Amino acid sequence: xxxxxAADIPNGAYVNLGIGxxxxxxxxxxxxxxxxxxxxxxxxxxxxxxxxxxxxxxxxNAGKKPIxxxxxxxxxxxxxxxxxxxxxxxxxxxxxxxxxxCNGDLANWSTGQADAIPxxxxxxxxxxxxxxxxxxxxxxxxxxxxxxxxxxxxxLTGVGVVSRIYTNLAVITITPAGFAVRxxxxxxxxxxxxxxxxxxxxxxxxxxxxxx
Amino acid sequence: xxxxxAADIPNGAYVNLGIGxxxxxxxxxxxxxxxxxxxxxxxxxxxxxxxxxxxxxxxxNAGKKPIxxxxxxxxxxxxxxxxxxxxxxxxxxxxxxxxxxCNGDLANWSTGQADAIPxxxxxxxxxxxxxxxxxxxxxxxxxxxxxxxxxxxxxLTGVGVVSRIYTNLAVITITPAGFAVRxxxxxxxxxxxxxxxxxxxxxxxxxxxxxx
Amino acid sequence: MIDKRVTSLPEALSGIRxxxxxxxxxxxxxxxxxxxxxxxxxxxxxxxxxxSNNTGSGRVGLAALIAAGRVAKVICSYPxxxxxxxxxxxxxxxxxxxxxxxxxTLAERIRAxxxxxxxxxxxxxxxxxxxxxxxxRSFSGRDYILEHALTADFALVRADRADRYGNLTYSxxxxxxxxxxxxxxxxxxxQVRRIVEPGQIDPESVVTPGIFVQRVVHVAEPxxxxxxxxQGAVYP
Amino acid sequence: MIDKRVTSLPEALSGIRxxxxxxxxxxxxxxxxxxxxxxxxxxxxxxxxxxSNNTGSGRVGLAALIAAGRVAKVICSYPxxxxxxxxxxxxxxxxxxxxxxxxxTLAERIRAxxxxxxxxxxxxxxxxxxxxxxxxRSFSGRDYILEHALTADFALVRADRADRYGNLTYSxxxxxxxxxxxxxxxxxxxQVRRIVEPGQIDPESVVTPGIFVQRVVHVAEPxxxxxxxxQGAVYP
Numbered sequence: 001x002x003x004x005x006a007a008d009i010p011n012g013a014y015v016n017l018g019i020g021x022x023x024x025x026x027x028x029x030x031x032x033x034x035x036x037x038x039x040x041x042x043x044x045x046x047x048x049x050x051x052x053x054x055x056x057x058x059x060x061n062a063g064k065k066p067i068x069x070x071x072x073x074x075x076x077x078x079x080x081x082x083x084x085x086x087x088x089x090x091x092x093x094x095x096x097x098x099x100x101x102c103n104g105d106l107a108n109w110s111t112g113q114a115d116a117i118p119x120x121x122x123x124x125x126x127x128x129x130x131x132x133x134x135x136x137x138x139x140x141x142x143x144x145x146x147x148x149x150x151x152x153x154x155x156l157t158g159v160g161v162v163s164r165i166y167t168n169l170a171v172i173t174i175t176p177a178g179f180a181v182r183x184x185x186x187x188x189x190x191x192x193x194x195x196x197x198x199x200x201x202x203x204x205x206x207x208x209x210x211x212x
Numbered sequence: 213x214x215x216x217x218a219a220d221i222p223n224g225a226y227v228n229l230g231i232g233x234x235x236x237x238x239x240x241x242x243x244x245x246x247x248x249x250x251x252x253x254x255x256x257x258x259x260x261x262x263x264x265x266x267x268x269x270x271x272x273n274a275g276k277k278p279i280x281x282x283x284x285x286x287x288x289x290x291x292x293x294x295x296x297x298x299x300x301x302x303x304x305x306x307x308x309x310x311x312x313x314c315n316g317d318l319a320n321w322s323t324g325q326a327d328a329i330p331x332x333x334x335x336x337x338x339x340x341x342x343x344x345x346x347x348x349x350x351x352x353x354x355x356x357x358x359x360x361x362x363x364x365x366x367x368l369t370g371v372g373v374v375s376r377i378y379t380n381l382a383v384i385t386i387t388p389a390g391f392a393v394r395x396x397x398x399x400x401x402x403x404x405x406x407x408x409x410x411x412x413x414x415x416x417x418x419x420x421x422x423x424x
Numbered sequence: 425m426i427d428k429r430v431t432s433l434p435e436a437l438s439g440i441r442x443x444x445x446x447x448x449x450x451x452x453x454x455x456x457x458x459x460x461x462x463x464x465x466x467x468x469x470x471x472x473x474x475x476s477n478n479t480g481s482g483r484v485g486l487a488a489l490i491a492a493g494r495v496a497k498v499i500c501s502y503p504x505x506x507x508x509x510x511x512x513x514x515x516x517x518x519x520x521x522x523x524x525x526x527x528x529t530l531a532e533r534i535r536a537x538x539x540x541x542x543x544x545x546x547x548x549x550x551x552x553x554x555x556x557x558x559x560x561r562s563f564s565g566r567d568y569i570l571e572h573a574l575t576a577d578f579a580l581v582r583a584d585r586a587d588r589y590g591n592l593t594y595s596x597x598x599x600x601x602x603x604x605x606x607x608x609x610x611x612x613x614x615q616v617r618r619i620v621e622p623g624q625i626d627p628e629s630v631v632t633p634g635i636f637v638q639r640v641v642h643v644a645e646p647x648x649x650x651x652x653x654x655q656g657a658v659y660p
Numbered sequence: 661m662i663d664k665r666v667t668s669l670p671e672a673l674s675g676i677r678x679x680x681x682x683x684x685x686x687x688x689x690x691x692x693x694x695x696x697x698x699x700x701x702x703x704x705x706x707x708x709x710x711x712s713n714n715t716g717s718g719r720v721g722l723a724a725l726i727a728a729g730r731v732a733k734v735i736c737s738y739p740x741x742x743x744x745x746x747x748x749x750x751x752x753x754x755x756x757x758x759x760x761x762x763x764x765t766l767a768e769r770i771r772a773x774x775x776x777x778x779x780x781x782x783x784x785x786x787x788x789x790x791x792x793x794x795x796x797r798s799f800s801g802r803d804y805i806l807e808h809a810l811t812a813d814f815a816l817v818r819a820d821r822a823d824r825y826g827n828l829t830y831s832x833x834x835x836x837x838x839x840x841x842x843x844x845x846x847x848x849x850x851q852v853r854r855i856v857e858p859g860q861i862d863p864e865s866v867v868t869p870g871i872f873v874q875r876v877v878h879v880a881e882p883x884x885x886x887x888x889x890x891q892g893a894v895y896p
Contacts, residue, residue: 036662077631082775083775117503129547180465223426253687254833269690284623290766294763295535295539594864639878
């Protein structure tokens with residue numbers, strides 16, 4: 001998944017990687033490309049993880065994990081950081097998801113349960129401001145229920161904001177007609193993929209070959 | 213005038229001095245006091261004028277005159293500079309005036325004539341944001357007409373914004389009752405001062421002695 | 425002479441009374457002014473409104489302030505983390521109020537408070553639960569919601585260097601909310617690792633100009649929150 | 661590899677067409693990108709909307725752009741100065757449009773444009789002619805007016821140092837509108853005195869992060885506008 005996401009991000013892009021699985025994208029930047037990684041807690045130019053015992057508790061990412069900064073990085077405060085996000089200066093936001101609807105609605109901050117502690121962080125700002133919002137997620141929940149839905153049942157993070165979804169089973173683009181399958185895992189059939197997906201899937205006449 | 217203004221500014225005040233006569237206040241800071249001078253084009257900590265041939269065209273004040281910066285100064289951009297002003301962080305703004313009304317209205321940016329080139333600069337922001345707005349002005353126009361009026365006839369810079377007026381003839385505080393004379397030039401009578409002033413003046417029972 | 429340095433934590437915190445609103449800097453432990461927070465616990469004011477991105481970890485720092493029952497309400501974007509249990513307990517028990525705000529809206533509301541902007545329109549949270557009850561207006565065909573400025577009586581922040589004027593620099597991503605909270609509070613209190621002479625901070629590199637800072641207190645070696653949490657430390 | 665450096669002024673300015681909106685940095689001559697402005701005169705686009713604090717001096721720089729008849733409208737706070745005659749002549753002749761904006765409102769509208777805030781309330785200009793026709797709303801008993809964001813197709817700014825990522829620092833009060841104009845323009849073009857390797861600008865001291873800059877052009881020794889004005893120079 002992370003490799004496929006990275007392959008779809010153009011050279012020179014300014015990219016925010018969400019907490020968790022999306023952070024893996026940083027490890028798969030294709031040769032010859034350079035992305036600038038933004039972390040909303042105040043750094044452009046996130047570098048590789050620090051060597052053991054080189055961690056600085058004052059140099060962390062949005063997931064509060066230790067990071068490094070590249071040569072050519074810049075630090076800034078939170079209002080400036082979200083000015084970058086809200087002002088449309090970031091090219092790509094890669095986020096996890098609880099649910100995605102076929103109109104691009106995203107739910108990734110709350111199950112809406114009464115006893116849950118609601119926590120939103122920067123997700124609503126990212127989806128509202130970043131030019132292209134990519135979602136990385138398992139195709140279904142741990143107990144096998146679809147996460148790609150006709151309509152989200154959890155509280156929304158944003159309305160019609162997702163551009164593309166990368167799952168363990170497929171790459172799916174949001175189109176005016178709904179979910180359009182761009183790639184599938186080798187050996188998977190269209191019928192099988194549809195069975196794991198709540199909303200109807202559109203398949204291109206000629207399926208794209210999976211990349212190697 | 214400049215000495216009297218400076219004497220009324222407390223130690224530690226953050227002060228913006230308007231273009232022209234107000235700039236003179238910097239030369240009369242009483243012994244033992246320290247003001248921090250702000251210039252809205254991006255500097256806190258304006259120092260004395262530069263020595264001849266030491267001028268830097270990239271270190272100027274709002275009047276576009278060369279200045280210096282004190283040890284402990286800070287540079288910032290225009291949005292941050294006006295955040296200081298609008299956000300109520302400056303203690304004192306000293307401005308020139310074309311007209312002041314007895315309710316504190318100030319007119320200092322335009323005569324309203326049809327052929328005038330309107331230019332407002334930062335005056336409207338200063339009067340809207342700074343805690344105390346002091347005006348320094350000749351008591352009358354060059355041709356002897358009053359500048360301290362019942363109501364301004366020129367376009368306003370701000371409504372009810374002036375705290376106190378320092379003229380060549382008197383120091384006058386704006387009160388709910390109108391102009392209250394706090395000090396007069398030596399030898400001047402109340403009747404004479406009133407004759408140079410459009411709005412009625414209130415005199416304290418015991419006039420304050422002019423400072424020496 | 426202007427001198428914003430104070431010599432002790434109690435002096436730095438004096439005047440914070442019951443019912444005060446207090447902005448507390450930090451993103452996780454980075455930039456969290458843990459000595460000031462512990463000093464605030466010692467000082468004792470109650471019914472505080474705390475504006476902060478998180479709600480602390482373990483039972484030290486901000487989590488300890490909340491655990492001590494001093495906080496009536498938090499305004500924050502992310503009130504849970506791997507090691508937070510204090511806030512969730514009190515919240516589920518209905519003993520603390522939460523105003524949940526998207527992180528960028530939180531930052532912009534604080535910046536607006538410092539900049540004299542009472543309200544602004546933003547696209548964040550449009551169409552979500554967090555927009556409920558808020559004014560919606562369309563500009564150039566897109567919907568935005570109206571959000572209001574946040575100000576506070578006090579701000580507690582952690583910076584790296586300060587001079588007697590209150591000019592501040594920060595360390596790396598510990599900068600986060602510090603600069604804007606100093607702007608938005610009527611009294612901003614900074615704990616700093618180093619105090620230097622005026623002029624030793626390059627005026628081109630000052631992050632928070634001294635006009636936004638009222639008190640500076642020297643804490644040369646702040647404790648590291650994550651170490652305390654690992655050790656299971658409890659404050660006080 | 662990311663590299664925002666371009667090797668010539670024409671390359672830096674390419675794509676600025678008739679009718680474009682252009683933010684131009686500077687407060688008086690400090691920070692005014694005079695080589696970029698002269699390059700824009702050479703390039704030739706007309707009917708420009710210029711957003712700038714002033715309207716230039718003498719017959720060089722911004723004043724020369726206006727004198728050449730390329731500017732249909734200026735949005736600015738202070739369109740006259742000791743040595744300005746070009747703008748007043750055209751304005752009195754009805755040949756150029758002026759939107760006069762208080763300086764702090766101008767700065768905040770530009771910053772809002774860069775930050776994705778379409779509109780905000782401000783106390784500046786309330787009760788004056790410059791509030792005419794604007795929405796007034798009361799917050800906590802005080803009146804404010806609604807002001808809208810400014811964005812532009814291009815920004816031309818002058819900075820001191822840059823690296824290939826477009827990170828910028830400025831010199832003293834030449835910083836002024838540069839950082840916010842870079843934020844608010846779809847294509848920000850910086851002329852800089854020095855180009856350095858990534859990392860040579862301390863990441864704590866970057867004023868404009870490279871994300872806000874699209875093109876960097878090296879002008880090692882910019883001419884000094886006030887000298888040209890004294891000499892009576894005319895461009896081109």
